[in-house]
Amino acid sequence: MNKYQILVVEDDAPIRNLITTTLKAHDYRYLTSGTGEGAVMEAASHNPDIILLDLGLPDIDGVEVIARIRSWSNIPIIVISARSEDSDKIDALDAGADDYLTKPFSVEELLARLRVTQRRLALMQSNTEQGSSYTNGLLHIDYATRCAYLGEEELRLTPIEYKLLCLLAQNTGKVLTHKYILQNVWGSSLETDVGSLRVFMATLRKKLEKNPDSPQFIQTHIGIGYRMMKQE
Numbered sequence: 001m002n003k004y005q006i007l008v009v010e011d012d013a014p015i016r017n018l019i020t021t022t023l024k025a026h027d028y029r030y031l032t033s034g035t036g037e038g039a040v041m042e043a044a045s046h047n048p049d050i051i052l053l054d055l056g057l058p059d060i061d062g063v064e065v066i067a068r069i070r071s072w073s074n075i076p077i078i079v080i081s082a083r084s085e086d087s088d089k090i091d092a093l094d095a096g097a098d099d100y101l102t103k104p105f106s107v108e109e110l111l112a113r114l115r116v117t118q119r120r121l122a123l124m125q126s127n128t129e130q131g132s133s134y135t136n137g138l139l140h141i142d143y144a145t146r147c148a149y150l151g152e153e154e155l156r157l158t159p160i161e162y163k164l165l166c167l168l169a170q171n172t173g174k175v176l177t178h179k180y181i182l183q184n185v186w187g188s189s190l191e192t193d194v195g196s197l198r199v200f201m202a203t204l205r206k207k208l209e210k211n212p213d214s215p216q217f218i219q220t221h222i223g224i225g226y227r228m229m230k231q232e
């Protein structure tokens, strides 16, 4: 039996059934809700491990559901959106969603996103136990000495690059928007700063990635932001 319980929030019955059938076939436990209000209630009373959330709901908007749940919980939320516009995904991510799937999606994509989120939960657990350091594949960060290593080799990072790396590391598996990164690293979120973020990200990648053109650690979400990938 898979130990994870998933809350599926989707008002479209055929899609909800596709998701629950998939979850059942892979031994997940699940709960369902067809409304936003119902989702908030189910989340509060059952404390599921992961929430799959459709953004277009009949009562309250999915972004509002995220904001309400985030007021008391860090349960990972994967947004499922029929809207292809990036702005909706960005609003959901800024409200505190962890990841997103765009409809139509395949069953394999859904399972892959769940695995990424489960690995993130496990990593957060082990990092909480370790306390003052972070390990993800060859990458190691010692927070006490503010040093980062790739294998045996110390990475020569500028203070901004180190801050960027720590922010991504502390949110491994989660997509961070440009706005979120700018606010947390520079304390501002001006559109014009996205250009400088790209420059810092490029120099960080040059030091961190074996092949900066096909990064292993930091994934780009074009027009949205970046994500630190959990290494196998």
Ligand code: CA
Binding pocket: 010, 011, 012, 054, 055, 056, 057
């Ligand atoms: Ca819907």
